Amino acid sequence: MKKQLRLDKYLADMGVGTRSEVKVIIKKKRVSVNGQIALKDNVKIDIDNDDVLVDGKKIAYVEYEYFMLNKPAGVVSATTDDINKTVVDLIEDKTKDIFPVGRLDKDTEGLLLLTNDGELAHNLLSPRKHIDKKYYAIINGLVDIEHIEQFKKGLNINDEYTTKEAILEIISTDENEGKSEIYVTIVEGKYHQVKRMFKAICMEVTYLKRVSMGEICLDETLSLGEYRRLTEKEISILKNYNKR
Ligand code: URA
Secondary structure (H helix, E strand, C coil), rough: CCCCHHHCCCHHHHCCCCCCHHHHHCCCCCCCCCCCCCCCCCCCCCCCCCCCCEEEEECCCCCCCCCEECCCCCCCCCCCCCCCCCCCCCCCCCCCCCCCCCCCCCCCEEEEEEEEEHHHHHHHHHHHHHEEEEEEEEEECCCCHHHHHHHHHCCCCCCCCCCCCCCCCEEECCCCCEEEEEEEEEEECCCCCHHHHHCCCCEEEEEEEEEEEEEECCCCCCCCCCCCEECCCHHHHHHHHHHH
């Protein structure tokens, strides 16, 4: 279906100025649509096909924005918060009302996607889609092969709920320190899930970082708190999950 917007809204959405600022820009005949100077601010623009230029520079319409953030500890996975900095506050060049796709705990680091594409976010989080979320963790305790089996079978993280199959990989164990480094891959996103799974085997997660979601891996060139836009390829991978 053809999506149309008023010219002033189109330009305001793309950050050219506020609605009243862009009306002035249009009045000054600085805007052209398909090669013709725009004379009215309410002219309808087909966002996929019309060619809009301001001072000769093309302004393409971007409906959705997609970011990957390397979330640092200390910021909350919310859009607003009275006390803490939020993950949305960290994305300085957003032009849309973006929100985080799911939550990481305040003390968890790593891969967090942010977008204004509600359908995509909903699908990525849907348990029916079974999208793997892989975490790196440091554990207080010595993780061994039997725990791998327990994670596979599912763990009772409260009286009623047993987790779905999870893949536990041991990276290293330190007998002197009584610590382990592991990867765990889960398909759900229950509240504090990884921490509660380790609690169920009487161990504590002392550091947690998400490294991937489906085929989207945390870009290791991003330092904590840094972000980048997703590539076209990454966006198309995510959109394919919608079709599953
Ligand atoms: N599991 C947790 O316990 N915390 C997170 O932030 C993510 C998964």
